[in-house]
Amino acid sequence: MPEVLKAPLAVEFPFTRSLGPVQSAFLTGLRERVVLGVRTKGGRTLVPPVEYDPVTAEEIRDLVEVAPTGTVTTWAWNHEPRRGQPLDTPFAWVLVRLDGADTALLHALDAPGPDAVHTGMRVRVRWAEERSGAITDIACFEPYEGEPDQPTGHSGEFADAISGIVAFARLDYTYSPGRAQSEYIHALSERRTVGERCPSCRKVYVPPRGACPTCGVATAEHVEVGPRGTVTTFCIVNIKAKNLAIEVPYVYAHIALDGADLALHGRIGGIPYDQVRMGLRVEAVWTEGARYPDHYRPTGEPDAEYDTYKELL
Amino acid sequence: MTRDIAVVAFAQTDHRRTTDELSEVEMLMPVLHEVLDATGLKTADIGFTCSGSSDYLAGRAFSFTLALDGVGAWPPISESHVEMDGAWALYEAWTKLLTGDADTALVYSYGKSSPGSVRDVLTRQLDPYYVAPLWPDSVALAALQARALIDAGDTDEPALAAVASRSRQEAAANSHAQLRGSVPQGDYLVRPLRTGDCPPIGDGAAAVVLAAGERARELCERPAWIRGIDHRIEAHSLGVRDLTDSPSARLAAEKAGAFERPVDTAELHAPFTSQEVVLRKALRLDDSVRVNPSGGALAANPMMAAGLIRIGEAAAGIHRGESDRALAHATSGPCLQQNLVAVLEGDPR
Ligand SMILES: [Zn+2]
Numbered sequence: 071m072p073e074v075l076k077a078p079l080a081v082e083f084p085f086t087r088s089l090g091p092v093q094s095a096f097l098t099g100l101r102e103r104v105v106l107g108v109r110t111k112g113g114r115t116l117v118p119p120v121e122y123d124p125v126t127a128e129e130i131r132d133l134v135e136v137a138p139t140g141t142v143t144t145w146a147w148n149h150e151p152r153r154g155q156p157l158d159t160p161f162a163w164v165l166v167r168l169d170g171a172d173t174a175l176l177h178a179l180d181a182p183g184p185d186a187v188h189t190g191m192r193v194r195v196r197w198a199e200e201r202s203g204a205i206t207d208i209a210c211f212e213p214y215e216g217e218p219d220q221p222t223g224h225s226g227e228f229a230d231a232i233s234g235i236v237a238f239a240r241l242d243y244t245y246s247p248g249r250a251q252s253e254y255i256h257a258l259s260e261r262r263t264v265g266e267r268c269p270s271c272r273k274v275y276v277p278p279r280g281a282c283p284t285c286g287v288a289t290a291e292h293v294e295v296g297p298r299g300t301v302t303t304f305c306i307v308n309i310k311a312k313n314l315a316i317e318v319p320y321v322y323a324h325i326a327l328d329g330a331d332l333a334l335h336g337r338i339g340g341i342p343y344d345q346v347r348m349g350l351r352v353e354a355v356w357t358e359g360a361r362y363p364d365h366y367r368p369t370g371e372p373d374a375e376y377d378t379y380k381e382l383l
Numbered sequence: 384m385t386r387d388i389a390v391v392a393f394a395q396t397d398h399r400r401t402t403d404e405l406s407e408v409e410m411l412m413p414v415l416h417e418v419l420d421a422t423g424l425k426t427a428d429i430g431f432t433c434s435g436s437s438d439y440l441a442g443r444a445f446s447f448t449l450a451l452d453g454v455g456a457w458p459p460i461s462e463s464h465v466e467m468d469g470a471w472a473l474y475e476a477w478t479k480l481l482t483g484d485a486d487t488a489l490v491y492s493y494g495k496s497s498p499g500s501v502r503d504v505l506t507r508q509l510d511p512y513y514v515a516p517l518w519p520d521s522v523a524l525a526a527l528q529a530r531a532l533i534d535a536g537d538t539d540e541p542a543l544a545a546v547a548s549r550s551r552q553e554a555a556a557n558s559h560a561q562l563r564g565s566v567p568q569g570d571y572l573v574r575p576l577r578t579g580d581c582p583p584i585g586d587g588a589a590a591v592v593l594a595a596g597e598r599a600r601e602l603c604e605r606p607a608w609i610r611g612i613d614h615r616i617e618a619h620s621l622g623v624r625d626l627t628d629s630p631s632a633r634l635a636a637e638k639a640g641a642f643e644r645p646v647d648t649a650e651l652h653a654p655f656t657s658q659e660v661v662l663r664k665a666l667r668l669d670d671s672v673r674v675n676p677s678g679g680a681l682a683a684n685p686m687m688a689a690g691l692i693r694i695g696e697a698a699a700g701i702h703r704g705e706s707d708r709a710l711a712h713a714t715s716g717p718c719l720q721q722n723l724v725a726v727l728e729g730d731p732r
Binding site (some may be wrong): 074076079081085087089093096116118120124125143144145146147148149152153154155156163165167173174175176177178184187189204205206210229235237239241242243244245246247248249251252279280281282284285286287288 | 452
């Protein structure tokens with residue numbers, strides 16, 4: 071068994087999300103240092119506010135300002151903050167019921183240690199210096215000894231309310247491709263293309279994924295295929311991809327390597343794009359130090375007969 | 384209900400911290416073969432196939448389509464997938480069998496948490512406007528629930544440690560489990576939860592075969608009949624919920640008929656010790672009920688499979704004649720947000 075291959079993989083995505091009227095008012099309010107709740111028909115004030123009553127599912131729009139002070143309803147001490155969390159020094163996660171609200175808001179509490187935190191303790195909002203209309207406009211909560219702050223009676227109407235947020239996310243992985251694909255990649259680094267044969271239907275899969283998708287059994291028997299193959303079908307790419315140095319138009323093709331029962335795909339070079347055709351015979355072109363073929367070029371052989379590759383389309 | 388439907392086979396992998404040497408389909412395939420072999424069925428004999436998984440765990444897009452390679456989906460099969468624990472895939476398969484469209488179903492699920500950081504990955508399931516931007520990890524949210532329980536007088540740290548210890552001791556007899564025997568309670572991870580209060584992070588897969596009526600009796604000596612199954616969800620905002628209770632688990636249990644007669648065994652999907660406290664109360668489980676003889680999710684918690692495994696373990700107890708009426712529970716979301724309860728019975732002996 072060759073060494074297990076591993077590579078770092080970061081999945082990063084900004085989600086652009088539009089806001090409903092209640093969410094928009096709440097997040098715009100945070101930008102203006104105003105905390106808004108929403109009143110249900112049953113008379114409860116929900117903070118953070120939602121568009122629909124969580125009990126009755128009624129649409130709710132009755133905005134009401136609450137105080138930036140409140141009471142901790144439960145807490146948890148986080149001595150090792152993780153990436154993206156509100157504070158980078160040890161803090162308490164808290165649910166806080168703000169004065170005037172009937173439900174609690176999740177956030178961080180800046181406190182010197184777990185002994186300084188208890189359920190029922192009084193806290194107030196610490197506003198972020200720069201605010202954009204996001205839950206992070208509340209930097210965190212902090213301990214507070216005074217009287218409940220009095221809300222100003224804000225209507226919830228803002229001249230320049232935000233209509234959306236951009237939520238960034240990043241997750242980091244260490245990718246490992248598994249047994250079959252690891253062996254395939256190891257062989258490629260020696261400029262050999264090695265597939266696996268299904269013990270049941272005898273088909274040779276390139277690249278192998280460890281299982282025959284038709285029979286549902288493990289593949290294991292190694293079969294070297296190629297180095298030549300046949301273009302089974304292709305397309306002409308006319309739009310330049312980001313971060314890709316290849317000039318357009320170019321041809322991207324399905325290529326059935328000799329001995330393989332599954333076509334892999336690759337770029338066709340060494341021939342004008344408008345002369346590529348089904349049945350064209352090609353071979354891999356390797357560049358120095360690369361772990362996989364850079365592209366495939368014509369071998370000069372006569373084209374393959376359609377009947378020889380029609381099952382591989 | 385017009386048809387009796389039973390779990391007739393169950394298999395699971397050995398759950399391990401990492402399975403670098405295996406792709407998801409390579410990890411999954413042996414359990415698929417195991418349940419098919421146990422029933423003598425081939426893929427072509429299966430009326431409906433349903434799976435549960437999440438691409439976010441391993442960061443591998445459309446991994447569930449690759450996993451299907453392990454099924455052998457040709458000629459084309461009737462198939463579905465849920466981005467949830469496999470217990471919900473089983474629920475879908477159960478409804479499919481109820482309609483009479485199929486007599487047998489293959490249900491499987493798998494999760495490879497080792498390539499990523501599951502505590503952070505799970506933040507992405509939270510409210511994207513008010514909660515996800517704060518990145519509250521899964522242990523932090525469970526710790527808020529644990530603190531609420533302690534404050535309410537429902538438990539304390541020694542009681543939580545006892546749940547952890549009992550679970551891993553039970554798991555000593557379960558060769559598939561990841562944490563077995565004596566496991567130190569450890570330091571605080573997010574106070575009041577210690578490492579011992581939290582589930583192991585690992586990779587694993589499970590599969591179940593369902594069959595209806597006489598077909599079930601042909602395939603299994605003592606089928607585990609699903610007498611009732613139901614799932615319920617609570618509001619997504621943690622601050623709206625009473626974290627010391629689980630009305631959704633209670634209602635699901637009621638709808639599944641769990642309270643009609645006592646059960647002898649319960650397999651609870653409680654990844655955190657404190658959640659077992661909530662579930663015992665909501666599901667009215669007293670000391671006469673054997674809870675998590677498998678060790679439960681505290682002994683092995685392959686994401687997306689751990690709930691299906693609860694149903695599988697409860698069924699396997701009935702298959703072996705060790706249980707006559709069992710409750711199986713699965714959960715999803717933070718702090719037991721969503722809960723599924725199934726009641727399984729064996730024929731009288
Ligand atoms: Zn095959």
